[in-house]
Amino acid sequence: MKKFVSRSLILLLLSVMFAPFQLAAEPAPASTTATTEIPLSPQLNPELSGQESPSSSTALPSHSTLRPPTEIVRIAIIIDDLGYNLRRGVEVARLPGALTLAVLPHSPNGIALAELGHQQGKLIMLHTPMSNLQQLPLDAGGLTDQMTQQEFVDTLYSGLDSIPHIQGVNNHMGSYLTQLPEPMSWLMDTLAREQLFFVDSRTSPDSIAWETARDLALPTQKRDIFLDNERTAEAIGTQFDQLLRIAKRRGNAIAIGHPYPETVAFLTEVLPGLAELGVELVPVTQLIPKPALSSKPVLLEGKNSALQHRTRALNK
Numbered sequence: 001m002k003k004f005v006s007r008s009l010i011l012l013l014l015s016v017m018f019a020p021f022q023l024a025a026e027p028a029p030a031s032t033t034a035t036t037e038i039p040l041s042p043q044l045n046p047e048l049s050g051q052e053s054p055s056s057s058t059a060l061p062s063h064s065t066l067r068p069p070t071e072i073v074r075i076a077i078i079i080d081d082l083g084y085n086l087r088r089g090v091e092v093a094r095l096p097g098a099l100t101l102a103v104l105p106h107s108p109n110g111i112a113l114a115e116l117g118h119q120q121g122k123l124i125m126l127h128t129p130m131s132n133l134q135q136l137p138l139d140a141g142g143l144t145d146q147m148t149q150q151e152f153v154d155t156l157y158s159g160l161d162s163i164p165h166i167q168g169v170n171n172h173m174g175s176y177l178t179q180l181p182e183p184m185s186w187l188m189d190t191l192a193r194e195q196l197f198f199v200d201s202r203t204s205p206d207s208i209a210w211e212t213a214r215d216l217a218l219p220t221q222k223r224d225i226f227l228d229n230e231r232t233a234e235a236i237g238t239q240f241d242q243l244l245r246i247a248k249r250r251g252n253a254i255a256i257g258h259p260y261p262e263t264v265a266f267l268t269e270v271l272p273g274l275a276e277l278g279v280e281l282v283p284v285t286q287l288i289p290k291p292a293l294s295s296k297p298v299l300l301e302g303k304n305s306a307l308q309h310r311t312r313a314l315n316k
């Protein structure tokens with residue numbers, strides 16, 4: 001573990017010294033490969049997908065000009081699949097720093113973990129199950145292509161109401177549903193009405209979720225990296241290096257991880273050292289451009305008051 005953490009930190013230092021002098025956002029890289037999803041509950045399972053092609057973690061940027069070491073880049077880390085395993089969820093909620101926690105709807109420990117996470121200063125999202133190409137069964141609150149619009153919206157609202165402190169949503173599984181225009185427009189319409197944001201987990205390279213959200217002027221962003229599709233310290237270290245590399249290049253980057261012991265151990269070790277290296281861990285809302293009439297992107301506040309404005313007018 002030490003070895004990989006050290007490697008990440010050394011890489012980061014080198015990047016700070018040698019990276020090009022730029023902070024501006026580039027378009028998020030298109031995510032890559034197809035998905036293999038495995039059933040979730042009551043075990044915790046990731047969407048095994050979108051694995052970014054790992055590249056050497058020792059290579060320096062070839063186009064090197066000096067960057068002031070004071071420049072800060074920002075990363076967000078969403079931990080998915082929370083709500084079923086209490087002990088692991090508590091470990092995640094107590095990790096240091098501004099992690100974002102994504103809790104499964106109607107999960108037996110979802111309320112307790114969302115409350116604990118909120119208490120610990122974590123941003124809380126709903127991790128909504130959606131139908132997948134493997135036709136694996138969905139957990140409670142799952143959205144499918146078989147639902148009428150009314151069933152779909154009712155199920156979504158029921159999930160949103162089942163967990164406190166929800167400020168946004170990302171998809172659990174969803175490699176099939178996120179390719180379908182109609183359910184995606186129902187989803188984003190509802191989230192827009194509730195002033196919630198959406199993060200596309202990118203469990204399929206053909207997902208149109210992000211584009212649909214953007215077209216409806218919903219605050220939205222895409223996942224860049226899955227941290228722990230492979231549950232070893234070495235693989236997680238490699239993915240974390242890749243996250244930092246994207247952040248250095250683009251100014252920010254978003255990762256998704258899961259409450260595995262290996263992931264928790266890695267984050268426990270690496271998170272406290274980020275600040276002194278010029279990397280800031282922020283709630284994912286701070287990396288979501290707020291749709292605005294002006295051409296200049298405005299970033300959302302870390303803690304917005306969206307829920308205060310939520311209404312349930314449509315479908316009760």
Ligand SMILES: [Zn+2]
Pocket residue numbers: 045046047080081127171172173
């Ligand atoms: Zn998930």
